Structures are given as C-alpha cells and as structure tokens.
Amino acid sequence: MENLAVDEFVDLLRKNKLKVTNPRLQVLQIMSEREAAISQPELEKMVGGDIDRVTLYRVLSTFEEKGIIHKILDLQGTATYAVCSSSCNDREHHDEHVHFSCEICNKVYCLPESIYPNIAAPKGFLVKHVTINAIGICRYCQMEHKGE
Amino acid sequence: MENLAVDEFVDLLRKNKLKVTNPRLQVLQIMSEREAAISQPELEKMVGGDIDRVTLYRVLSTFEEKGIIHKILDLQGTATYAVCSSSCNDREHHDEHVHFSCEICNKVYCLPESIYPNIAAPKGFLVKHVTINAIGICRYCQMEHKGE
DNA sequence: TTAAGTGCAAAATCTTTGCAAATGT
DNA sequence: ACATTTGCAAAGATTTTGCACTTAA
Numbered sequence: 001m002e003n004l005a006v007d008e009f010v011d012l013l014r015k016n017k018l019k020v021t022n023p024r025l026q027v028l029q030i031m032s033e034r035e036a037a038i039s040q041p042e043l044e045k046m047v048g049g050d051i052d053r054v055t056l057y058r059v060l061s062t063f064e065e066k067g068i069i070h071k072i073l074d075l076q077g078t079a080t081y082a083v084c085s086s087s088c089n090d091r092e093h094h095d096e097h098v099h100f101s102c103e104i105c106n107k108v109y110c111l112p113e114s115i116y117p118n119i120a121a122p123k124g125f126l127v128k129h130v131t132i133n134a135i136g137i138c139r140y141c142q143m144e145h146k147g148e
Numbered sequence: 149m150e151n152l153a154v155d156e157f158v159d160l161l162r163k164n165k166l167k168v169t170n171p172r173l174q175v176l177q178i179m180s181e182r183e184a185a186i187s188q189p190e191l192e193k194m195v196g197g198d199i200d201r202v203t204l205y206r207v208l209s210t211f212e213e214k215g216i217i218h219k220i221l222d223l224q225g226t227a228t229y230a231v232c233s234s235s236c237n238d239r240e241h242h243d244e245h246v247h248f249s250c251e252i253c254n255k256v257y258c259l260p261e262s263i264y265p266n267i268a269a270p271k272g273f274l275v276k277h278v279t280i281n282a283i284g285i286c287r288y289c290q291m292e293h294k295g296e
Numbered sequence: 297t298t299a300a301g302t303g304c305a306a307a308a309t310c311t312t313t314g315c316a317a318a319t320g321t
Numbered sequence: 322a323c324a325t326t327t328g329c330a331a332a333g334a335t336t337t338t339g340c341a342c343t344t345a346a
Contacts, residue, residue, distance in 0.1 A: 124287030139272030
C-alpha cells in the first residue's frame with residue numbers, strides 16, 4: 001500500500017520538475033496520511049532527526065511555490081500546510097474552501113464546503129479573494145472532552 | 149483636538165482599571181489615528197526610541213486582555229491590532245466583522261460589513277464562530293499603482 | 297557531469313521572561 | 322506607601338541565509 005502512494009508522489013514531483021528526493025517523499029507521505037494541516041515544527045517532530053530543519057523549510061516553500069501544497073495560518077499565526085486540490089499549480093491556487101481551526105488542539109482542517117458569500121468592500125478596495133475560517137472544536141477534541 | 153482624544157483615552161484606561169501612562173496613551177493615540185491595524189514592529193518604528201520594545205508588547209497584550217483592542221493576523225501571520233468596538237470587554241470580544249488584507253502593502257483593515265454565512269461543518273466539528281478575510285488591493289495601493 | 301538539493305553553522309527576526317528602578321494613584 | 326508599569330539584559334523560539342558537500346537525472 002505504501003508503494004502505491006510513493007508512485008503517486010514520484011509522479012507529482014516529476015510533473016513539477018522537482019527531483020525525487022527522500023526529504024520530499026517523506027513530507028508528502030506524512031501530509032497525505034494526515035487529516036489536518038501541518039506546520040514545520042510538527043513535521044520536524046515526525047521525521048525525528050532524519051531530515052534537517054532547514055531542509056523541511058525549503059521543501060515546504062518549494063511545494064508551496066509549485067502549487068503542491070497551500071499555506072494556512074492557524075489560530076496562533078503559525079504557518080501550516082495542506083496538500084492542494086489537483087486544480088492548483090504554480091500560477092493559480094484554488095484553495096477557496098473553508099478552513100476549520102480547533103481552539104483546543106489548534107489543528108487546522110480543510111472543509112469541503114464552498115459557499116462563498118459576496119463581500120462588499122468600501123469603495124476603493126478591490127477584493128480578489130475571500131478566505132473563511134471557522135473556529136470551534138474538532139471531532140477529536142470533542143470526543144476527549146465528553147463528560148467533563 | 150489632541151486633548152479631546154487624550155481625555156477619551158484616559159477614561160478608557162480608567163474604565164479598565166489601568167494606570168494612565170505615557171506608553172499606553174501613545175499607543176492609543178497612534179492606533180486611533182490609523183485606519184489599518186498595527187503590529188508591534190510598526191508601532192516600534194512609529195514611536196522611535198521613545199518606548200521600549202518590551203513595553204509595547206506588554207501594552208498590546210494588556211489591551212487585548214481588557215478587550216480594548218483585538219488581534220488580527222495579517223497575510224504573513226504577523227499579529228496586528230485594532231481598537232475594538234465599544235461592545236468589547238475582557239469577557240467577550242465582538243470583532244466578527246470582515247477583515248481586509250492588502251496583498252501589496254500587507255495592511256489589515258476592519259470592514260464594517262457583517263453578513264455572516266452559515267458554515268456547514270462535517271459531523272463532529274462544532275463551529276463556534278467564523279472569521280472572514282477578504283484579500284485584495286487596498287485603496288491606497290490602487291492609487292499608487294494606477295497607470296502601471 | 298552538473299544543476300539541484302541537502303546539511304551544517306551562523307545570522308536575523310520576533311517574542312517572552314526576570315528583575316531592579318521608576319511611576320501613577 | 323505600594324502595587325503597577327517600565328526599561329534593560331538576556332533567553333527562547335522561529336525562520337532565513339551562505340556555503341561546501343552530496344545526489345538525482
């Protein structure tokens with residue numbers, strides 16, 4: 001089962017003219033196994049000492065430039081990353097879905113929903129896109145806090 | 149004209165059981181004269197060497213705790229602050245208006261608008277509140293970039 | 297082979313903490 | 322007078338940069 005995924009990752013990297021390296025594969029693996037967006041510090045914990053901190057920063061920023069992942073800020077303002085939908089590329093990012101931030105564990109989830117309201121900005125302000133962030137308690141934290 | 153404002157600031161501080169000090173008055177003055185939210189680094193530039201960096205951080209966090217200002221993250225994830233509406237206090241923050249982030253100057257503006265859509269989260273996720281961020285080009289950057 | 301990617305060291309930011317001195321009430 | 326607030330110094334945390342070594346193609 002892991003091999004299948006690895007093949008997809010290799011394709012993805014090739015498609016973006018990126019060399020297939022271990023750090024990049026590991027990051028893709030970790031992100032694809034995870035429901036929530038991930039930050040560099042979390043990523044660093046997960047890979048142990050396998051990959052240098054600086055490399056992780058660089059992998060993330062390369063992926064973001066190529067449109068492989070997109071950046072989302074969590075409630076603390078820490079940058080977290082999640083894999084983009086397949087319609088993203090280095091020209092355009094289509095990550096206009098709702099993000100959910102859990103105020104307990106601080107994790108960020110991308111929600112499927114896509115109802116976008118029209119925002120009326122004051123004259124002179126040009127709105128190019130809109131992001132919506134729902135804040136609350138995620139599924140996992142609610143389970144843990146049942147009965148308290 | 150400045151004295152009038154200073155009186156209001158003094159009232160505001162007293163109301164919140166805070167001592168009336170120069171750093172606090174200066175911060176309130178700067179924020180009230182500004183349309184956009186302000187970060188600690190910007191604040192530091194504006195006061196010159198008058199106020200210690202650490203004092204600014206502490207003034208901002210005290211004000212936030214008391215509900216005098218609220219924190220907004222800009223596009224880079226830097227914390228910026230704007231004065232709250234008068235309905236805010238240390239128990240509750242009512243800053244559920246739309247924020248506008250300029251992708252050129254990176255400034256954050258609070259928009260008056262308040263149409264809040266219902267967000268349908270997946271089962272298990274409890275949405276407590278929703279923030280909306282419009283991203284685009286602000287009035288001032290559009291003026292500067294006219295004709296380019 | 298060779299351009300791209302990695303790892304290490306060191307720098308640059310940004311933010312917090314501890315404590316003594318200064319200040320508002 | 323006394324609790325609060327400030328300023329300084331120093332520590333922490335996070336992110337970036339420079340450069341030599343390594344590796345994928």
